[in-house]
Amino acid sequence: MALDSKVPKGPIKDKWTDYKNHIDLVNPANKRHIDVIVVGTGLAGGSAAATLAELGYNVKAFAYQDSPRRAHSIAAQGGINAAKNYQGDGDSTYRLFYDTVKGGDYRSREANVYRLAEVSANIIDQCVAQGVPFARDYGGLLDNRSFGGVLVSRTFYAKGQTGQQLLLGAYSAMNRQIARGKIEMFNRHEMLDVVKVDGKARGIITRNLITGEIERHSAHAVVIASGGYGNVYFLSTNAMGSNATAAWKIHKKGAYFANPCYTQIHPTCIPRSGDYQSKLTLMSESLRNDGRIWVPKNMDDVKAIREGRKKPTDLSEEERDYYLERRYPAFGNLVPRDVASRAAKERCDAGYGVNATGEAVYLDFASAIERYGKEQAKIQNIENASEAKIYELGQAIVEAKYGNLFQMYEKIVDENPYKTPMMIYPATHYTMGGVWVDYNLMTTVDGLYCIGEANFSDHGANRLGASALMQGLADGYFVLPYTIGDYLSQDIRTGKIPTDTKEFDEAEKEVKDRIDFFINNKGTKSVDHFHKRLGKVMWDKVGMARNEKGLKEAMAEIKAIREEFWKEVKVPGNADEMNPELEKAGRVADFLELGELFAKDALVREESCGGHFREESVELDGPQKGEAKRNDKDFAFVSAWEYKGEPADAVLHKEELEFNDIELKQRSYK
Amino acid sequence: MNLTLKIWRQKDSDTKGQMVDYKVTDISEHMSFLEMMDVLNEQLVNAGEEPVAFDHDCREGICGMCSMYINGEAHGPDRGITTCQLHMRMFKDGDTITIEPFRAAAFPVIKDLVVDRTAFERIQQAGGYISVNTSGNTQDANAIPISKHAADEAMDAATCIGCGACVATCKNSSAMLFVGAKVSQYALLPQGQVEAADRVKNMVAQMDLEGFGNCTNTGACEVECPKGISLDNIARMNRELMKANIS
């Protein structure tokens, strides 16, 4: 099947408006007879479910948590971008579009990104109307901050909990529709398969996570909004339950999976402290505005610190290696996420990691505290301020800016970050890759849509800070409700989709067989055992830096782990009760397939772009020597994989990317 | 460190539960409390026993899913944190730790330490929203200035994560801190004014219907709340309800 992105014709700035003017609409009386299933209730799923219900469709929404409000969008800290230009600093739809495409290292689809930038302003209006308490200035107007190294201040925020507030906004909109009976909410339900009838997505099979009951749900269209697959690494900043099962199941039923190798590794996370570690905690990127990142210059000092003979504060300036400032004098500590992450890995691989695991670097606020302290002393007219006074004044400023993050760090690590530098290390954070969708956000299966982080569409090979929330809400509030209407307009005469058909029988049987297998398999090893092994392979060989040899090994090793998993996995308890181990088993089984495709995709993409760094594809000389080298001539395409059984047999389809409105440039942060 | 755990085990909502003792060894003080529970569960799985079911998800204190009553306190002995942010350095080698589910008649146990908090859902559905459709044509976000003070106070109320620690802690199993926070958030914003009276009446009516107890102002909820939601929100809800009934 040839990939058709269905991007409308015409100039980029008119495409979306023209599209909306010409699609087929469903009349309100008919919407009452049309059902839509939404799987996942984060920003994308929650906003889509609410909006579709407001329009009059009958929505069935599914979440594995006990409430839609607990989806992992809730954990996003920094903010949400929108081209409002409230600050008058030259922002515009085009500039947001440009920054997003450039930030994505020219691997996203222009038309989608432009539409995203276009609707971004509406999101802020909508959220304020819902009562989202964004930060405001003393004049009562909305405040903005600059985020992720862009040149304008376009990020709206609600303290360090923007994701939470936006999700609660979407959740409140859902609640209103649940109360009206337009959304039927299924909490603690997990989707385990999609049901296709005559090639169209017509329903899903779910498991009630309380009773274990397998249920059939039918609809005229199915929307997957189940988030990213970062947990393929076992350790990530994702929630424990975040999984790829919904996305992977639809992939197995015909939806192509695009660019799995594009993963964002966030540079400022709290390092792993031991083998028992279950997840990693992100510290907002904003810390890099004031923190300086370093490791010791001498290996003796590294050893001394690890053994506790020396403290980081014992080292003089000359004994420290501020490696980002050394390598990237122009951007210093503010280089993009992928660059900062790789640089940390490079130092730690060379043996300079500063904690027991050897995977940590320092993020030091001492110079910021001193700088702010001196500034304050001047402002407050304190002459000849003592060092202690300067420190005190500076600490107050740092506390006002980052107090909650410092407190969080102290709770986890039990060290006072005002007194001793923080330790940080990169961690998997976001997956740009995902289910392939066209301009309508429809997958390669008719009537099957995919929105939010679960799809691949807008961020290319790297996502800008504060853009994930924007994309989730744009898809759910402003894009999908139009595009799905165009599709559903064909279904006004279809009538209710019956669930007592052979398609549902078959899908249900498949699901039940797999559950029975897990329960009855008398293995010897826990699910987590396999998940941790998979994660280690992914992190070591398909992590921040990848090469051909490592990727080939990874594919073989993941396949071996998978085969062992199906022989040796042990799932206690029964199928007809709440059984968290059974839930995990199903998810890890899917990660074990996805991981291999991930490595295969990384192997095929013999260029470095965005979050995907191939050690073979670097600048060989000149001022950029050793930096990532993109190859637009051979790789300006989206890799869309078709399922063929074994992940190694997946078939690659290419969607060529055309750039008509943006000139392709190599990134430089030197 | 080595610990004795007394954990509530209950097969399902229809079966009677009881406290069961477990031992865990070699627990690092750097572990989070839930990582310690992971160690226990791995141990149970390997021994062919059923692991302890407990709710958890984000493990960074924001989703509100985790919900344990540890040594007689919701989310354990530390302050300003959820169970997932509690670290083992709060305990000593040889300690016995009692772990129970959040208790309230309105929060029935589903299994072991997992409770059903959908009563909170129904309270929110009764009015915890502003009735505005998605259109892209709502007025500009800056059309109504909101004082920084009001916006910040609304934000403080809105930080509630809906974990239910307030109910679990309250000697009356009252949900007023939760409901007060939601009522306050909207009462403080101009967008919330239009429906304010109906909202507070409907949400309080649903709260009563769910079987939550009454507030006697002990203030325990405020102390145990992982997000520091203030009792002022309950006072504000009381005012709002009086206002709604007088006007």
Place this chain on the structure above:
Amino acid sequence: MGGFFKSSIGRKIAMALSAFFLMFFLIIHLAVNITSLFSEDVFNELSHFMGTNPLVQFALQPVLIFGVVFHFVMGFVLELKNKKANGVAYAKNNGAANSTWMSRNMIYSGLVILAFIVLHFIDFWFPEINTKYIQGDMSGMHDGNFRYFHELQHKFLNPARVAAYVVAFILLALHLLHGFTSAFQSVGATAGRKKTLQTFGKVYSIVIPLGFIIIALYHHLNH
């Protein structure tokens, strides 16, 4: 409005309103009694006025009795409802970690105060009613003098009774230490004025019961 006082919040507001009334009454009661420390005559005259003024006797007194009864009955009703809301009890509950003893035991301090009121009625109120309305002696006189002060002195001869009074007033202090600010919180009046109210509440909760204790001890020691 009818539904309002059936709602949980309506009921706690009703509790608070009756509490305000009772707290106001305590001030009046103490103000009258405290005169007994300084002047027998002033105390007698005030007592006679209170005991015979029709407005006080037939309007305020029934309201007061209703207030007391309502506060107790509603207190018990809410306590029972709250117990029902608890479900299964915790095996281990560390209430002291997050709240004061007073706030968690209002029902017990309240019960002691109730027992005290019964004693107090037997001591003063029933004899008064008997003298005034059953025997019909509205003069307030005994052997040519006002009887009030002497009756008061007489009651506090018995050290056991004085001890019971002292204990009851200590419990009243504990009840008020939580109840005072709690009542204001219930009617939604605390936001922004919390500190002032808390300080005032502490002073009130200690000064009023202490005043009654001093009166009891004074008359016990100076008869």
